[in-house]
Amino acid sequence: MNFPSKLIEDAVNEISRLPGIGKKTALRLALHLLKQPEAIAENLTDAITKLRKETAYCRVCHNISDQEICSVCQSPRRDRSLICVVEDIPDVLAIENTSQYNGLYHVLGGVISPIQGIGPEELKIASLLTRIDQPHSGEAVSEVILALPSTMEGDTTAFYITRKLKEKGIKVSTIARGIPIGGELEYTDEVTLGRSILTRVNYSVD
Amino acid sequence: MNFPSKLIEDAVNEISRLPGIGKKTALRLALHLLKQPEAIAENLTDAITKLRKETAYCRVCHNISDQEICSVCQSPRRDRSLICVVEDIPDVLAIENTSQYNGLYHVLGGVISPIQGIGPEELKIASLLTRIDQPHSGEAVSEVILALPSTMEGDTTAFYITRKLKEKGIKVSTIARGIPIGGELEYTDEVTLGRSILTRVNYSVD
Incomplete structure (x- = not known):
């Protein structure tokens, strides 16, 4: 593309670096930013600059936080005996939005992937183990819930963490895989359908 | 959505204002910007700030420009007797990328749309007429090519400009509408196919 202005060329190049x-x-x-009042562009750049310069991560669970310890880890109303292990920050947001979970989190920052050169040392696994030995709140952890992706990398990570936790005698569970609520049997892939039969749960009508 | 941090909430709100x-x-x-080196976010915000603060528009054709008069209007190699009238800046870029046009441009900044309250006064139509009376290069304009959208608003604008230009005795043409090169007849909509027969051109084998 030939740009009529160096300024717009630079802006296009930088914006198109985003995924x-x-x-x-x-x-x-x-061009949209050019047409809007100057304040719109200013607010955008300020928010990005602040985000990049001031954002910190929770010392305990490694989620994004404005303070040293995030609001979830600090809250006295959360069940501190439960830790849900997730791959990354958007997973925490997704689980929080269900309003079905009241425990703490632990953000690994990725999953084990030998192809991409990510081993257990690159992830926050050691910090998970330390956290179980020395809980920051003083309350003992009774169960770790793995909410990791159902890919080869996710399964490897789950296997690795489970082995480490079993040594400590901690109960490990994983989120249920199955047919989504509202999903139709005939359109479900074979792996999910097959697993949902193997991992069937008791049906009670009480 | 519940955000774990005010900073990320602000950033998400500002970014989601973009169309x-x-x-x-x-x-x-x-989250991508958070994971990248700080320089990536800095370059992005710098480019946007500069774009918004320093960008100017060509005094003659109203295209984006780093100088008072844009490179197209200044170039001695362009045919100054031709002016191509377009709705907005991306149209100039699209035509420039064809390398088939060597005249000047005139960016209206929109099209006449009574519903949106855009009349001829809101557009750069008066400036087009002034430009034809007093060309900045001194060379007379012989033809105005209308490259406006084929919508009701585009047609209204074309009609309005044509009437004004006919008074001055300037030749007015419009870009050809028809079946795109490589397009198939059976999949072309009726309006385009019907018009392409009515506005057929002489076929020569010389």
């Missing part, structure tokens, strides 16, 4: 944004979308966004 | 970007994409972009 999923190509040159055409970047140009559309740049 | 076509929802909260989920905004969150993905914000």
Whole structure:
């Protein structure tokens, strides 16, 4: 593309570095910012700058936090005997939005992937084990729930963590896999359907 | 969505103001920026700030420009007797990328749309007429090519400009509408196919 202005060329190049944004979308966004009042662009750049410079991570669970210890880890209303292990920050947000979980979290920052050179040392696994030995709240952890992706990497990570935790005698569970609520049997893939039969649960009508 | 941090909430809100970007994409972009080296976020915000503060528009054709008069209007190699009228800046880029046009441009900044309250006064139509009366290069304009969208608003604008230009005795043309090159007849909509027969051109084998 030939740009009429160096400024717009630079802006398009920087915006199109973002994932999923190509040159055409970047140009559309740049021209949009040009048409809006200056405050819109200022607020955007301020928010990004602050996010990048001031964001900290919780010392305990490694989730994003404005303080040294995040609001979940600090809350006295959360069940501190439960820790849910997730791959990354969006997973915490997704689980929080269900309002079905009241325990703590532990953000690994990825999953074990030998191809990408990510071993257990690159993840926050050691910190999970330390946290179980010395809980920051003083309350003992009774169960670790694994909410990891159902990929080869996720399974490897789950296996690794489970072995480490079994040594400590901690109960380990994993989130249920099965047919989504509202999902139709005939359109479900064979692996999910097969597993949902193998891992069937008792049906009670009490 | 519940955010673990005010900083990420602000960033997501500001990013999701951009057209076509929802909260989920905004969150993905914000987390991406957090994971990248700080320089990536800095370059992005710098480019946007500069774009917004320093960008100017060409005094003659109203295209984006780093100088008072843009490189197209200044170039001695362009045919100054031709002016191509377009709705907005991306149209200039699209035509420039074809390498088939060597004249000047005129960016209206929109099209006449009574519903949106955009009349001829809101557009750069008066400036087009002034430009034809007093060309900045001194060379007379012989033809105005209308490259406006084929919508009701585009047609209204074309009609309005044509009437004004006919008074001045300037030749007005419009870009050809028809079946795209490589397009198949059976899949072309009726309006385009019907018009392409009515506006057929002489076929020569010389």
